[in-house]
Amino acid sequence: MRTEATAEQTPEGLGATTLLPAHPDVDLDRFARLGTLALGVPVALVSMVSRDGQVLPGAVGLPEPWQTDRRTPLTHSLCRHVVTTGAVFAVEDARLDPLTADSLAIPDLGVVAYAGAPLRLPDPGTGLAAAGAPVVGVLCAIDGAPRRWTREQLSVLEDLAAACSAELGLRVLEERNRLLLRLGDALVGARTVEEVSATVARVTSSELGGAWSGLLLPDGHGRLRFTTMATLPPETLPAWQTIDLDAPVPSAAAARERRPLLFASIGDLRAAYPLVETKALMPDFGASAYLPLLVQDRLVGVLCLVWASERQTLEAEADVWSALARFTAQALDRAMLDAERRSRAQVLQQSLLPRLPESTGRLQVRGRYVPATREEQIGGDWYDVVVGPQGAVTLVLGDVVGHDMAAAATMAQVRGLLRAFVWDRGPSPTGPVQRLDRALPGLGVDALATLVVACVEEGPDGFALRWTNAGHPPPVLLHPDGRTDLLVGVPDLLVGLVPDAPRHEHVVPLPPGSTLVLYTDGLIEQRGRSLAGGIERVRESLRGNRSTDLDVLLDALLEELVGNRGEDDCALLAVRFP
Template structure:
């Protein structure tokens, strides 16, 4: 048959008409396109239907105008027609050099360079169109990406078949019966992947991923066990032992990837392992037979979790009765395994990033010195939407028996870059404090000049204070570069803001800076803090300052660690927008 014969086939065109779709957005198919773009990481994804003169896009994501508005093109712009006429996937690395498509106007008009399209079929196997991923640059498609795209295409075909059957049933007046019985499973499979795209996209930890997968399949495929094992240095490491009896979990906590078990075989070969009954278990995975008998399982399927360099593990489902997956279920589970693998890798990356950020912050925030008889305490709380590391810092240097230098600063930003700037400034200021016996204002001028010379002109606030012996008690001498005023809490509950500040650091040359001093009565507390404690996007700053003052009135005699914890709880809470650093000192009473 010629291309025109296939495209104009009456049965195929009738099936297209019965989908009820046209050159307009369909929300469900738009979600399929969105899933493809996210899963395969491409700029454009389409659900196309092809007739004898045009292709339409009822599902589209990322398509440029005017095509996104028009939702159709002539066949001169169609790669998908090749999928229809061959009834096979079309995979193109570079359309500009591929003889199958070099003449297509889609290359210049739609920017199609890399292309991967999978057939969309009706219940009779007629190809109606394509689910396709499109890149605007040459693309080497991996086997894992193509498997994931094929699984999504199978689920999308289910949805099209459901539409066709629904229209036929409507004509016969038994729509409900068809939907409930003949096509209920197909509808459930389609919805499973739609739910998966949302549920797994929001996961950030391995526990989140495992719980999401269990929740997704429990309502549809109803397995009795959902398990994940990940590859780790040639070993399989079980991640779901809490859902197994302790003896079974201990037995499979870690085992060789060469073991004859469903998970190991899937991860080792990269091929799904389908075990519809105990006979298949015994024949293909003899090392797992005893566990199957102990758990009462009679069937299972294990799917490789695809990674950039091969499988990273396996996703396993087990049932307590024989279960044979049909081709559509296999495709959907393969797509689900692809989603889960991406989510697991993202969770592992986030965990590693958080660990690095935490270690970096710990290394930059030095331990407080033993300052007895002066008491010291400090806390750091990163912004909840940052990298768990930021530009706020505190520091204390003991210069004599009752002579301390205290620093609190804030570099703009709350990410690793801000932390890097903070580390440089903190180190320079520490060196000045140790080497230069000069007033606080002089040292801040030196730091500001160094920032200008080195080109490190990141807006920064800081306060440098000296606690000196006085008569009676102590004296606090400080210079303030645009930083919130420290708070003095006297033993009777009197709270005073220690005002007086100059321009922040990093914004001008030869800025004049001044020193300030205030007596610190015996038994008093001084609190230094960064602006993340009192500044929010919605509250009036004066109201927040008053809230801090009222909180401090009742904490005059509280131990310093308790004082800092209460301040963080009441002022910052669990959802503060900026980093917070706190440093408190208390003089002997």
Template sequence: MVLQWDVIGDAEQSVLADPVRLRSVRRLGGAGPDEAFDRVAMLVRMLVDAPLGVVCLVDAENQYLAGQVGMPEPIASERTMPLTHSFSRHVVVAGEMLIIPDVRVDPRTRGNPSIEQLSAISYAGVPITDPDGLVVGALGAVDHEPREWTPSEITLLTELAEVCSSEVCLRIARATAEESRRAAESAHHQLALLTDLTESLAATMDLDEAMRRLGRIVTAQLADWCVVTYADEPKGAPQVSAAHRDPGRAADMARLATLAARSRTDLEAIMRATRRDGGYPVRRLDGSAKLRDQLTDAEIAELAMAAGLGSSMVAPIISPVHRLVLGAVLLVNGPDRAPFSAADERIAAEIGRRAGLAVENSRLYREQRHVAEVLQRSLLTELPQLPGVELHARYLPAQDGAAVGGDWYDAFAQPDGSVMVAVGDVSGHDIEAAATMGQLRNLVRGNAYGRDDEPGVLLTQLDQALCGLRVPASATAVLARVRQSWSGYSISFANAGHPPPLLLLPDGRVQVWWIPPEPLLGLPPHQARTSTVRYVPPGSTLLLYTDGLVEDREQLLDDGVARLAEVLRTSAVYPGDELCARLLEVAPRRSDDIALLLVRLTGEVAPG
């Protein structure tokens, strides 16, 4: 009935297709019987004495018989009629009641196929409206003969249409509330996922670990399984990580990642969707067949099918600095789960952006760490080769901080044959602490070299220099001078708020050189610092170290020092390098920098 559609015209068609009106119709459901509206249709037949009573909901293409009585099969069961057969569409278009005694002679309805198929001769229809007053359908009465509808019948139809409109408004309100609830739940879920992802990625600078965490989070909350391909540089070699919601498939996912890393063809197939014109935010892949066809490796395809291939999508990992694609996140749901939605696409795009930020953060961290390590190493002393004294040293940055800090060690020979050794710790774990440490070490050297003063005097003069030169240093330190004596060695030392030196004697005993505490370096000058002298036999080992080796928030400093002393005693037989490695294992946790200096006194006693 093309002619009938042409009669309606574009203006009337636009009313039927109005998106706001159609949204209300969709919220009321599609075809199917509705008990409440069936009762209204029955009342129409009883009260108006019409053989056909209908409650019609009209969209842009069909009318749905939400309520009906008297309709023949299959319409009575299917509850759907095309608009070419609809009288109610004219009520929707006009937005008002439509009363037609004989549809065969009315120019709007005389070609309607329902005249022949339903023996519909007379029609009375009243609008059914939504909460905004838009007409979503009509309550209709149909007779098989020409009929003059009386005012009382029209009034009854109007009242029953009001009942239908009230029911429509109530159902739309419920549907709107349910949509809002679901939207709020979805927004909360998305926010929780992105919050978890952001916190997890921010907690590590290791790129491989970051991508493993990403896989665990998205498979727990968004997809059944995923494959993440990434490179830490725009043209770097890609790495692959894979995860599945089912922990029992961890081995399969590891194998899939290994194979995919070798198969550049398959990786490029996954990433190709993100490389056109700089990369799409997200590309949907429709169904398992399309994804399977992109995989050339038979074992990869087999593993993917076993993991479950339903709907899938690819989100690019884009560098926020270079605006280049660094990889992609392939998200896959099994065939038993609903396809990814538009909301899932948006959150996948955000996952890709945050993964790109994690890649950049990791790259920048590695660059900064390398620079910091080079700086730190350049500031630390290359230990001299001295007769009768064997020197070993180690420096380790904190694991949970920057790779540079204020811990330092130093050793140098004096013109008189004595050896100066020092270990110190400037407050802080950053570039500024390292720079201050370099200044302090150079001041110690410049202040001490060529002078025969005892360490206490030298540290007193160092305090004055730090204050006078306005060096912003706050540090602990132990400075010691080692001399050969008639009985072996004499060691004089001064301690500025630092952990006590340890001395391992040839017989295996360990001395802890506790002395009354004195202030840190860099504080306003106070009374002169003191020096302590100890005489030790050849074959002894002096250990200087920073607090990162012995401090533990859950224990006293004395306990940490005792633990270190025990390791020093039990490991005395090992060579210097291995002994240093064993001593470093004492640290309870690497939350602070560690520096240690091992001084083995191996020389012959100087002639008297």
């Protein structure tokens, strides 16, 4: 007796890969053992078949070496007929059936009577396997003698196959949950679009069997554009970097239709979109998924997933792809909002930074501002150089307490007031600071700030510096021979604490060729490093770069002490004296 299968199927009717590898599986061995007991046969298998052969993660009763190897070529597989037809297949005597008589499973494996039922992954929502769901495996019973299979026996086999399918479905669901949990955890730290793209590429590649991913963003001009080609296959043509939204390709269709498009093979894709290669030749790949990334009804991008081989379970995992799309869309939306905030902050930052005066006599003056590596990328640090009515040069460097845009706005008020006081009062560092102390509460400006105000004085004996320090890190004076001095004195209170706080002035001569460097604490404060250690590193860097021009010296200082990991914003001001 033969049931259901009616014709020989070619290897092309089989998938390119199997759901599980050729290794013994304790749970699937248990299903095979139940099969032998329920149907009274010596051999039962849980097999998975691809064009490359048959693997046997569940097996009881096979002769060696097959029981150990858990793999056979297609020439030894009767399960292939179940996979290609998607139906129960049974024969009383495989030696007499034209469909199976030539199978090497008869002499090598001792197969005479055979009955196999398909394994399909159930829908995660209902727990039921649809009749048209792809066949991912076969539960079969084998006897070494002819046997007439009763309807009751085949029903028992189908019941066992349904239970085995449920086991496989739970495994797939657990694996996909791990994927989503790992992706969710990884995306928490993704702060830019590029980081989102790289995170999705890394996690999907490691968790989805070598899948690569591409993230397409709408460019506002009716096109989708890949964020980076680095996550795409090397053979991907440049023509695919940009895709028109009305193009007859699945990524554009997913964006237009706001629904995921899943293709188990490249053949399925070409059948659904026969005009796809009017844009450019498609790379040679297997399965692919095109997931619209939606925040409410707003399209923020399209996620493309591509596998090197076919993936018959793609439709059964649709809920996974929907969750993956939601996670990615949320992370992408956060990254875009962060980018917009950073852009606004950078515009504000540029508007707040002063333009250094074009002429400061014979002095060379350079300034730097480096934002912190955090969301707004702006804070309360600033530098300034004020040239008074008589040409006197005053240097200002300060830091308003706070690390956000509110601190930046307060800094702008403090800087504006101090700049006016410095210009009006003349070459005295303490006078403008005392006026600022009184003005802040009087004008309702709630601010605390550290700062240094330093007046450059030129006399018959050369240059000198007269300065006052309101709770700020000490400036460093670099001598031409590499020696460094910290400009320290009586510590004064921060500005904004006490309206009539006493202020002290200090004077130091400036040798010819010396360089004065003022900095905020963002240069010296890093996790795991003391303030004293940070200041010493400043001095070491200045000594090592003393013979370079000011731009090189400041760039080296920032590179060596801050790099790309700044925890606070940082302002620098350097003056070289003739």
